[in-house]
Amino acid sequence: MWKRKKNRPHFPCSIEVLHNQFKSALHDSPDLEMVTYTIGRKQVAIFYISYQINKKELHKHILSTIVQLPSQHAHYQHLLNTIPIAGRSYEALTPIIKSLLQGHCCVYIEHDDQALTYAISEVKQRSVDKAENESLIYGPQLSFTESLETNLNIVQWRLNTGDLEADKLMVGERIPTExxxxxxxSLANEENVQTVTQRINDLVIDDVIDTSVLAQLIEDKSTSMFPQSLQTELPDRLCYEIKKGRIGILLDKSPHVLIVPISIFNLLESTEDVYMRWNMGTFLRILRIIATILSILLTPAYVAALTYHYEVIPSSLLVSLGQSRSNVPFPPLIEALLLELVIELLREAGVRLPTKVGQTMGIVGGIVLGQAAVQAGFTSNILIIIIALSALGSFTAPNYMMGTAIRIIRFPTIIMAGLWGFIGIFAACAFFIIHLLRLSSLGRPYLEPIYPFILKDVNNNFFRLPWNKNNTRPLASQPKDSFRFSSLKAKEKKDIDE
Structure with missing residues (x-):
């Protein structure tokens, strides 16, 4: 960052000296432009970076006003009241240079003791559009953009209350980001707010490029593969969680928002559950939890049963398994690991390719490779079915990071099953449960409400209660007010004639 040296002159100074200082601070940037006018006996200079400003605003409001300025009014105070754009005056060069880099122009009248800056930046940004990564059938379709101002506007529009706080912080030593x-x-726990603020303020880093990086910097345990904050691109998801007493973190130039504190069960929820009827939402939540468990255990159970525990397989199914694996040259452990790797390769290739090509490649590649592998004796039909079910189970997680973590932990579980059978699966599950018990999100237990057990939160996390009975906020985030409304008044129903 540019710093003013002691031997460099302060305001007032000549236009030439000021121009040289700007060029030195910006390393002789070819995009630094200077326009000068002579008003009476004084020179007026306008400095700006060409690709940062709106040139129409420059000519319409600033240059046209300066050209018509009478010579007796050639002073920064009169100019500040004349130009029809909000401006600021500075006595130091450092904030002026920061303003130039942010899309402001600098106006200086020779030998004045202050310079003026005007915000006429022209930022190219994406318009508000439909969410892609968290697509919904029911509910609002808006998604966040890379503009912090736009995102704040959406949040304020959705909540529409003066109770909403938006504390401003800066992160990044070399490239500060808002x-x-x-x-x-009235809802958020003050300790949670102070913890978030302190962790962000304590960061000593050049810059933060995205909220996903910020999440890794401020989370409780960065070495864990499980996400300890909820990352979303949906404004309605953020507002829904804020109304529960949680905290949102928005970063400029990032289209995603962080929500803290959370539990592992929040990563298996979707706002679509809220928009559906309560029984449908409950069914989908339970389905996701069961699918997640099966995604982790199905393939390891197949490997353990075929390697050590033939007795747990029904005799009719055992005959079919024997015939299916009669030509397979690999043991069940190697066979399962190879197919899991093929599935991951297909998924990764489908993601990196263009959308239409990726979908076609994933479907065709899965069918062709699966059929060819069975005919060549590379694998068995039953394992392909199990691998496909496990992959589908991991894809049911609404949160991408959580789905990826589920797919990764399947590999060590398969290896443990191949080495020690069901005992290895139990050992792997015990290790993961102990790891989850030690995790926390913003200091709050990661397995709430299971540990510590909170009965009211169990209803909120595993079931989607009817709205007239869902009168409490999750106690895990410790909101100031745990009740949404009175359950007694919600039960009162009156006809029109009463």
């Missing part, structure tokens, strides 16, 4: 911590002051 961060906003948003929450409802």
């Amino acid at each position: 961060v906003r911590v948003v929450y409802l002051k």
Whole structure:
């Protein structure tokens, strides 16, 4: 960062000296432009970076006003009141240079003791569009953009309350980036807010390029593969969680928002559950939890049963398994690991390719490779079915990071099953459960409400209760007000004639 040396002149100074200082600070950038006018006996200079400003605004409001300025009014105070754009005056060069880099123009009248800056930046940004990674059938379709101002506008529009707080922080020593911590002051736990603010303020890093990087920097245990904050691109998901007493973290130039504190069960929830009827939402939540468990255990159970525990397989199925694996040259462990790797390769290739090509390649590649592998005796039909079910189970997780973590932990579980059978599966599950018990999100237990056990939160996490009975907020985030409404008043129903 540019720093002013002691031997460099302060304001007032000549236009030439100021121009040289700007060029030195910006390393002789070819994009630094200077326009000068002579008004009476004084020179007026306008400095700006060409690709950062709106040239129409420059000519319409600033240059046209300066050209018509009378010579007796050639002073920064009169100019500040004349140009029809909000401006600021500075006595130091450092904030002026920061303003130039942010798309401001600098106006200086020779030998004045202050310079003026005007915000006429022209930022190219993506318009508000439909969410792609968290697509919904029911509910709002808006998604966040890379513009922090746009995102704050959407959040304020959805919540529409003066209770909403948006604390401003800066992160990054070399490239500062604006961060906003948003929450409802009457609901959010003050300790949680202070913890988030302190962790962001304590960061000593050149820059933060995205909220996913910020999440890894401020989370409780960065070595864990399990996400300890909820990353979303949906404004309605953020507002829904804020109304529960949680905290949102918005980063400029990032289209995703962080939500803290969370539990592992929040990563298996979707806002679509809220928009559906309560029984449908409950069914889908339970289905996701069962699918996640089966995704982790199905393939290891196949490997363990065929390697050590033939007695647990029904005799009719055992005959079919024997015939299916009669030509397979690999043991069940190697066979399962190879197929899991093929599935991951197909998934990764489908993601990296263009959308239409990726979908076609994933479907055709899976069918062709699966059929060819069975005919060549590379694998068995039953294992392909099990691998496909496991992959589908991992894809049911609404959160991409959580789905990826589920697919990764399947590999060590398969290896443990191939080495020690069901005992290895139990050992792997015990290790993962102990790891989850030690995890926390913003200091709150990661397995809440199972550990510590909170009965009211169990209803909120595993079931989607009817709205007239869902009168409590999750106690895990420790909101100031745990009740949404009175359950007694919600039960009162009156006809029109009463």
